[in-house]
Amino acid sequence: MLVLAxxxxxxxxxxxxxxxxxxxxxxxVAPAVGKNQAQEHVQVHRFWDKKNDWLFAGIGAAxxxxxxxxxxxxxxxxxxxxxxxxxxxxxxxxxxxEAAGTGVSIGASYLFHHYGHHKLExxxxxxxxxLATSGAVRNYCLKTAHPRTGP
Numbered sequence: 001m002l003v004l005a006x007x008x009x010x011x012x013x014x015x016x017x018x019x020x021x022x023x024x025x026x027x028x029v030a031p032a033v034g035k036n037q038a039q040e041h042v043q044v045h046r047f048w049d050k051k052n053d054w055l056f057a058g059i060g061a062a063x064x065x066x067x068x069x070x071x072x073x074x075x076x077x078x079x080x081x082x083x084x085x086x087x088x089x090x091x092x093x094x095x096x097x098e099a100a101g102t103g104v105s106i107g108a109s110y111l112f113h114h115y116g117h118h119k120l121e122x123x124x125x126x127x128x129x130x131l132a133t134s135g136a137v138r139n140y141c142l143k144t145a146h147p148r149t150g151p
Contacts, residue, residue, distance in 0.1 A: 047113045052109070052121075052125070055109075055122065055126065056102075056106055056125065058129045059105050059129050060102050065132070066139070069139035070088055071091070073142060074088055078142055083097070101132075105125060109125055112124060
């Protein structure tokens, strides 16, 4: 299926302009000076500013909350959905995975910051915090799985 889609797309990509025609260069548009440029300078900030410090601390707290809620879920007999139960039952391995998730989130925020996408930098942390917290709350809200007893 992937090969078919690629071959169909390749024919269209090559057929956009005949090889005999000369390509005219597109004009370069100069950025407007004024109001938009002033707004961009306002959004520039240090990566380890106070807001990011709180966002990253929140992500760490949310991942810790998720760690303990998942262990509680396993103690009550429920099954983990996103990871294998063997990973969750190995507490050290599971803690490293949770810490790595926090590190990856901070790294993604840094990449957005480095390339000037400051709104995405903040939203990465906000969304990660929300998803980790809602997942942990969901784990605590699930009913305990009681094993069936014989008749």
